[in-house]
Amino acid sequence: MKYFKHIIIFIFINFLTLNSFANEFVGIIGAGVGEVKNQNNQKLQNGSKIFYGDTIIVGSKSTAQVLFLDQTVMTLGEDSELTIDEFVYDPQTNDGKFVSNIKSGTIKIITGKISKKDPDNLEIKIPTGAIGARGTEFVVLANSKNENTVLLLGPGPNNSLGMTPGNLEVTDGVNSVNIVQPGFETVVTN
Amino acid sequence: MKRLCMQLSILILFSFNSVFAEISYEEILDNPTDLELNLNYAKQQEKAGNFKLTIATLERLNILYPSNSDIKLYLLSILIKMDSKVKVELMIQTMLNDPNTTDETRVLIAELLSNDQIEEQNKKWFAYIDLTYTQTREDNISAITKTKKLLQDDVSIPFPVVDDHLVVTNDKIHNKGSSITFGKNLDNTSSIYFNFGLDINKQNKKATGDSEIISGSTSYFKALGNHYFSPYIYYSRPNYKRLEDYNTKGVGFNNTYVVNEKNNVNYGISYSNTSYNQTNTFDAADDKNFENYSSNIRYNFNFSPTTQLSSKLILNKIDSSKNYDSYDSEGINFSISQILKYGTFKIQTTYLENTYDAKDTFISSTIDRKDESLVSTISLSGQLNQIIPFAKKMNEDDSIFYSLKFKHSDISSNILNYDVDRKFLSLGLTKRINLNEIF
Numbered sequence: 069m070k071y072f073k074h075i076i077i078f079i080f081i082n083f084l085t086l087n088s089f090a091n092e093f094v095g096i097i098g099a100g101v102g103e104v105k106n107q108n109n110q111k112l113q114n115g116s117k118i119f120y121g122d123t124i125i126v127g128s129k130s131t132a133q134v135l136f137l138d139q140t141v142m143t144l145g146e147d148s149e150l151t152i153d154e155f156v157y158d159p160q161t162n163d164g165k166f167v168s169n170i171k172s173g174t175i176k177i178i179t180g181k182i183s184k185k186d187p188d189n190l191e192i193k194i195p196t197g198a199i200g201a202r203g204t205e206f207v208v209l210a211n212s213k214n215e216n217t218v219l220l221l222g223p224g225p226n227n228s229l230g231m232t233p234g235n236l237e238v239t240d241g242v243n244s245v246n247i248v249q250p251g252f253e254t255v256v257t258n
Numbered sequence: 259m260k261r262l263c264m265q266l267s268i269l270i271l272f273s274f275n276s277v278f279a280e281i282s283y284e285e286i287l288d289n290p291t292d293l294e295l296n297l298n299y300a301k302q303q304e305k306a307g308n309f310k311l312t313i314a315t316l317e318r319l320n321i322l323y324p325s326n327s328d329i330k331l332y333l334l335s336i337l338i339k340m341d342s343k344v345k346v347e348l349m350i351q352t353m354l355n356d357p358n359t360t361d362e363t364r365v366l367i368a369e370l371l372s373n374d375q376i377e378e379q380n381k382k383w384f385a386y387i388d389l390t391y392t393q394t395r396e397d398n399i400s401a402i403t404k405t406k407k408l409l410q411d412d413v414s415i416p417f418p419v420v421d422d423h424l425v426v427t428n429d430k431i432h433n434k435g436s437s438i439t440f441g442k443n444l445d446n447t448s449s450i451y452f453n454f455g456l457d458i459n460k461q462n463k464k465a466t467g468d469s470e471i472i473s474g475s476t477s478y479f480k481a482l483g484n485h486y487f488s489p490y491i492y493y494s495r496p497n498y499k500r501l502e503d504y505n506t507k508g509v510g511f512n513n514t515y516v517v518n519e520k521n522n523v524n525y526g527i528s529y530s531n532t533s534y535n536q537t538n539t540f541d542a543a544d545d546k547n548f549e550n551y552s553s554n555i556r557y558n559f560n561f562s563p564t565t566q567l568s569s570k571l572i573l574n575k576i577d578s579s580k581n582y583d584s585y586d587s588e589g590i591n592f593s594i595s596q597i598l599k600y601g602t603f604k605i606q607t608t609y610l611e612n613t614y615d616a617k618d619t620f621i622s623s624t625i626d627r628k629d630e631s632l633v634s635t636i637s638l639s640g641q642l643n644q645i646i647p648f649a650k651k652m653n654e655d656d657s658i659f660y661s662l663k664f665k666h667s668d669i670s671s672n673i674l675n676y677d678v679d680r681k682f683l684s685l686g687l688t689k690r691i692n693l694n695e696i697f
Contacts, residue, residue, distance in 0.1 A: 098290035099321040114291045114322070133318045135287060141314040143321075178310050205310065205345070221348075223309075224341025231309055231340070251344035 093117040094155040095136035102130025102146075123151040126173065138164060140180030140190070148173020148210075153193070157182060169193040176207045176221070187235075194218070196256040197240040204234030206247075219253035286315070291322055297329075304336065312336055327363040334370055346371075365483065368447060383442045385693040390435040392661075392686035399429040399464050401678045409621050409674045423465040430462040433686075438693075448480040468499040484516040502543040504534040510552070524556040548578035556591075564597040572610065582618035582627070587611065601640020601660070608633045622673060629671040637663040642687070661686040 097104060097116045104112045107123035118124065118134060126132050126144045133143045134150075138157045144150060149171035157164035162185040170192060179201050183190035187202040195213045199206070209217040218238050223231040225248070236247040240256045247254060281299045289295050300315040316333040323329060330353050337346050353367060402425065406417045418425045437455030444450060457471040477490035489511040497503050510528025517523065530550045534543035556570035574587035593606030614627040639661040643650040649658070665682040 096287050096290060098286075099318045101321055115288075131321055133314070133321060135290060135314075135318075137287075139283060139311060141310075141317075143317065178314050180310075205313070205342075219344070221345045222340045222342030224343075227339060227341035250340075250342035 093119050093137075094122075094152055094157075095134050095140075097124075097132055098135040098141070099131075099133040101132070103127030104130055104132045104144075107151075118152065120152060120155055123149060123171075125149050136166070136180060138162070138166065138180040138182045140166060140182065141178040142168070143176040145174035145176075148175055150175060161185075163189075165189045167191045167193065170208050170210050171195065172210050174207065174209050174211075176205070177201070178205045179203060194256065196258050197238060199239075200237040202235040203232030204236060206234065206236055214258045216256050217253055218247070218256065220247040220250050222250040224250045283311075290318065293319065293323060300332070309336060309340070313340075327366075331363065331366055331370065334367065338370060362484075365481070368481070383440060385438065385440045387691040387693065388435070388437045388439070388688050389691070390433070390437075390686060390688045392433040392435070392684055394431040394433070394682055394684035395428070396431065396680060396682050397428055398678065398680040399431075399461065399467070400425045400427070401680065402427065403674050404677045404679055405674055407674050411620065412622055412624065414674065423463055426464040429464050432460045432462075434458045447482070448478070451475075451477045451479070453477075466498075466500040469496050469501075471496040486514040486516070488512050488514075502534045502537075502540040502546065504532055504543075504546070506530050506532045508550075520560045522558050522560075524558065525554065527553045545579050546583070548576055548583065551575040551577070566595050568593045568595075568606075572608070581616035582614060584615040585612045585627075586615075587613075598638075599644065601638050601644050604635070604637045604639075606635050618673075621675060625673055627671065627673050627676070629669055629676055631667065631669045633665065633667045635663060635665045637661060639663075655692075657690045657692070659688045659690070661688075 095118045097112045097114060097118065100112055100114055100116070103126070105125050105127075106112055106118075107125070112118075112124065112132070118136075124132065124134060124144060126146060126148045128146050130146050131144065133141060135141055136155070136157075137159070142150065150173075151169040151171065152167075153169050154165055154167035157166070162181040164182040164185075166180075166182045166189065168191075172195075177192065179190060183201055184203065187200060190201055192199040192201070192208065194208055194210050194216045196216045199208070199218055203223075205221040205223070207219045207221060209219070211217075218236060220234050220236050222234055225233040227233070233248065234250060238245055238247065238254050238256060240258075245254050281295060281302055286296065286299055296315050296319055300312045300319075303309070303311040303315065313333065313336055316329055316336070319326070319329045320333060330349075334346070334349055334353070337349055340346075350367060350371075354364065400420075402417050402420070407414050408417055409415075420427055435455060435457040437453055439451060439453045441449055441451045452475075454474045455472070457469075457473070459467075459469045459471070461467050471494060473492065473494035475490060475492035477488055480487045489509075491507075491509045493505065493507050495503070495505040508528055508530030510526060510530075512524065512526035514522055514524045528550075529552075532546075532548050532550070534540070534546045536543045552572075552574045554570050554572045556568055559567045561567055568591070570591040570593075572587070572589040572591060576583070576585050576587070578584045587610050589608060589610035591606060591608040593604060595602055595604040597603075608631075610629075610631045610633075612627075612629040612631070617623060617626060638645075639659065641653065641656050642658040642660050643653050643656070645660060652658070661684075663682070663684045663686075665684075667678075667680045667682075669676060669678050671677045
């Protein structure tokens with residue numbers, strides 16, 4: 069009976085924790101034009117909150133920019149779909165973990181503080197692999213489940229802004245490539 | 259560049275009130291669409307060196323306020339420092355394709371880019387070859403007078419009888435032309451072009467008039483704000499079958515001042531000198547030598563993005579070796595062009611009055627020659643696949659152009675010999691071969 073009581077308390081605490089994570093907002097829709105909605109078919113507008121586990125779906129002739137708490141910014145082009153698989157962030161220390169999953173479409177990412185503190189803690193999953201990024205801006209074109217393109221936008225090594233030159237590590241699960249030159253891209257296939 | 263600085267300064271001043279109040283990221287999360295707050299935030303982040311946030315903020319404002327050119331220019335000014343040609347090109351492409359982008363903004367983009375590495379790319383040479391075939395059907399190639407009479411020593415005589423090769427009415431002219439053009443952008447506001455061409459004209463019936471013409475020209479283009487300057491020089495040397503040959507050297511300029519999106523003024527002055535080759539066969543050829551002083555001013559009104567109305571005033575002075583061939587010419591031209599699904603449709607008409615300096619006593623000792631000409635043209639030109647959809651297969655790179663033209667020239671003169679009516683119908687095809695890869 070004593071063990072049973074402990075199990076009940078453990079489950080209850082875990083439920084509270086999970087529930088609080090589920091209600092924790094991780095970012096907002098900074099700009100939404102056209103048809104932007106979440107996994108529950110709820111329309112997302114400018115300023116709408118994005119929660120842990122949410123999927124953002126952008127329709128045709130539509131676009132949306134999502135601002136995350138760690139200052140990561142994702143801009144979703146038309147017919148795009150993105151899920152926030154994991155987001156933990158401590159604004160005091162900039163420690164955290166951010167895992168997002170690009171299902172389809174064209175999505176531009178500007179990395180934020182989680183990646184700045186530890187690039188390994190930002191992971192972008194794409195249908196054919198995954199991307200790790202350091203101090204950079206890049207685009208993912210996920211137009212099919214079998215072939216995705218990742219393009220590094222910058223900054224370049226000769227930027228006059230003092231920015232950390234962009235560096236992408238793209239993997240298909242077996243092999244990986246690094247992109248350091250803006251304008252260079254890699255195609256990841258199954 | 260001054261105007262750009264001023265525009266950016268206004269943008270900065272616009273947000274000056276709250277520049278000193280530090281704006282937090284949390285405030286932006288609460289107010290992501292507030293133009294003034296977000297502009298101030300972008301500025302603060304730029305000052306603090308957080309360019310990724312500046313870029314993200316300006317991109318957001320660009321989505322929310324797509325017709326605001328100031329935001330685009332501000333964003334572009336940051337991007338070109340980012341050492342990412344692909345990002346800058348994407349932005350420029352977006353801006354140039356945006357119908358909200360004004361001519362003024364386009365000039366400001368060019369000024370911004372003048373400091374960019376893209377300038378180096380633009381400095382490359384470019385070149386192309388045009389191969390042209392034109393067939394023209396003319397109904398009065400021998401310029402038979404309206405009255406079918408000629409004046410000679412004050413006496414009216416019949417025009418020579420029409421035959422198969424000397425005096426011809428209907429004829430076809432086949433023109434085969436080729437030209438090569440080289441160009442180079444010297445910087446983002448100036449460029450230089452060189453063109454060399456060869457034209458071969460052959461007539462079906464008329465014995466005289468077949469020709470081979472070689473020509474060359476050099477022109478320079480410079481944009482200073484809204485004012486575009488284009489001086490040029492040219493040379494041409496026709497080689498006529500059974501007629502005197504000559505060469506022409508010319509110099510001039512053709513400038514345009516863009517008043518605003520709808521109005522622009524084009525003006526030009528040119529001078530040319532034509533020298534005939536005196537030979538044993540043509541021992542008086544140099545009597546035809548002449549100098550041409552020409553000027554015009556044209557006003558263009560863009561009625562809509564697809565319709566343009568133009569009017570032009572023309573002043574010419576022809577100074578010939580023989581006074582009776584010298585004349586002053588004044589006239590006016592009107593045109594309307596409309597971009598259609600099938601190409602650009604244009605109607606234009608030119609009226610000219612030519613007043614000659616002296617009597618040609620071999621023709622008339624009493625009449626001071628005065629001509630009035632009215633030339634009207636209707637044309638349609640564009641990509642071949644615009645009128646023949648299945649031509650797309652052989653014109654995948656949109657490098658084959660067509661032109662259809664009907665011209666009516668009606669010259670009324672107080673001397674019978676020049677009172678002539680002519681009609682022309684022509685069809686032309688041009689294939690452009692891009693040589694940029696070679697350079």
